[in-house]
Amino acid sequence: MQIRPIFAALRKHRLATFLISVEIALACAVLCNACFLIVNRVQQIHAHSGVDEGALAAIKLTGFDEDQGVDLNARVLNGLAKIPGAQSVSVISAVPFGGSPNNAGITTDAEGKQFAGVVNFYSGGPGSFKALGLQLIAGRAPQDGDYQPVVHFVPDDALVWITKSLAEHAWPGVDPLGKEFWVGKPHFRVAGVVAHLARPSPGEGGPSTIDWSVFVPSQPGAHFAGTYLLRATPAQLPRVLSDARAAIATVAPDAVLDTAASKSVASLRESFFQQDGTMADILLGVITAMLLVTALGIVGLASFWVQQRRRQIGIRRALGATRRDILRYFQTENFLIVTFGIVLGMLLAFAINLLLMKHYELPRLPLYYLPFAALALWLLGQLAVLGPALRAAAVPPVVATRSV
């Protein structure tokens, strides 16, 4: 296959070649960045929560007097535990995806100089550690004596359980067991490490901090009341949850049930990420439509060129070129145009990525997206040109002898 004649022909159609290349370049740039955005969103949506989502639900009450907290806890724990199928009920400050985080900046020294990031504190009453189903990878599980009364927002001096990713962030390469950290005056000591425990609002503070959670065993009381963790088998959970919501009206008539937050953890997760899911769908839709339009553009232009060159094709065929030669000619021509577009598109993709990094806190586009995008566009180009190229190959040699 000789490429020189193709170049010679393309030089005659500089404008059209340029236009279609620019179109492919734009498509390439949008394709890379949109795919990257989709992957980012999907990664967020599938973040590990570290808890048994299918078996857990939250019940959140508001509107009660703070001095009623102790009494309310007793009534609710009692009342909900009676529901058939409820495996455990415990007091907790928040659940993953349920919002209302307890964020605070921690330091690894008492003077408050060694800042180690803003983390979320989960206060959990007796039974909540086991109910969450956290996977302990170092240390021991909380024991009865570990549950301290809440003073400000957590106990003032407590043993805590942290996640693996927080341990690696705060004490890289060191055994985190027994390490200490502070929030101003309140002081904490690491007694165990769990595999995962996502924040109540994962994603705030960046994707790398999703797992920066601290579990503090806390004694329910006036400052720690109102949100409850309900555990049941996944099959029974919907029924147990609706029974629990109904039971609140009788056991806690003085409180108001927050219906939006009193759901299973699985459905809290779903509503938490609904917008990201929609955005991923929109991006996918745009990519599809864009590739379709690009393909149609290639079909249109290639058809025109085939039509325009019927006579030349006929002459080539009469001079001995096979159908295969003609087919190859158009395929190679398309390959060259698309390649030119891809080269241009890769530069554009990085320019757009820089803008996105600046305005949308997006990481740098990984290089391996480029070969995939190139492959996709080459394939698209070849598929689009196949029809017109086959029509070109079908031009009989006798056309050469006719004057149009």
Place this chain on the structure above:
Amino acid sequence: MFAYYLDLALRSLKRNRVLTALMVLAIAVGIGASMTTLTVMHLLSGDPLPGKSATLFFPQVNPNPYVDAPRQPYDMMDYRSAVDLWSAHRADRQALFAHGQMKLTSPTSKLPPLMARVLSTTSDFFPMFDVPFRYGHGWSAQDDADRTRIAVISSDLNNKLFNGADSVGRTLRLQDADVRIVGVLRPWRPSPLFYDVAGGRFDGGQTGDFYGRPEDVFLPLESSLDINPGGFNFFTCWSMPKDTNMQTSPCVWVTLWVQLDSVAKVRGYRRFVADYAAQQKALGRFSRADDTQLRSLMEWLDFNRVVPSDVRLQTWLAFAFLLICLFNTVGLLLAKFLRRAGEIGVRRALGASRAAVLAQCLVEAGLIGLLGGVGGLLLTLLGLWLVRRQPVAYADLVHLDTAMFLLTFALAIATSLLAGLLPALRASRMAPGLQLKIT
């Protein structure tokens, strides 16, 4: 002549239906995507109080007493600073704002207690923002001073509790206090809910909630402090609060909006806020006095970047897509016009000027744009219907207004003319002799 070109264009479009359909489809899809996102952008970046917003301002001081205080003032103020500025009455109108939730029951309705979003404010709120009343009225400055237990409720709450009847004079139970309803609002939906906008720059672009509905209950601030002293939302605190007294807490939770009717007054108020900060610094209460702000309503919205980043991203994406559709159409029109080289050559040889050929080609391109615009309009309506089904606070606001309807066609025709210009120039530039010869 135009009618003749139109006839020619129609004939030409009919001759190659597939190519025509491709071009119309490309423009329609591009226009549909761009107009959907542009309509959402237009609604979300609009002026919440047209005609009035230029006179509304948001003063800020930095009440942090520490020397290492951040250089930007907080998005809200502490109680004392806000009340000092408010009670000076240096603006044409001024109102304080604080947010919270309260347990609400209605003695006459059988509904279970609910948590109502309460806006604690002062009397100027209603006239300053042209808040529309269905029944009754707001309250007076005297009511603010007297800590009267009165409330204005939203039309949503009135529908829920009283089935939309005139509830003025009825009683609501908020926490453990009885308040008398003095006014019921008409449905009112400023977009965004500008007086609640704060902290947008910390939201990472997730600012959709600024477009939610107004609060259910409006209470005089001092009455609200009596009824539920600890029930306000903090913005942040510069040190750990020592007790539950909100008025003296080291926390920012109150905002102030002022109405200033002339440029001179704006200048005067700016100086007043700066002087106040300087005075507080001299008293040792503030550590900085050089960073006071007086932003206008629209400046405040810009500063908070109220348009959600996903919406901006969608708009950029849609325009990149429209650009691809544009290049596509240029390519196809080029192919189409140059294919008719012979026909154009005959017209030129018979005396048609270059301008005439150009006009003919552009009429054809414009016709494609018009058809694409009709398709784009349908796709825009479809797109907006999809946006309304999204779980976002502004979903119910989304609609196509006249301006956007007209812009759809303007954009479609402009796009197609732009796409047609280059091919049309090419077609009209060819020498007639050459065009006749090569066929």
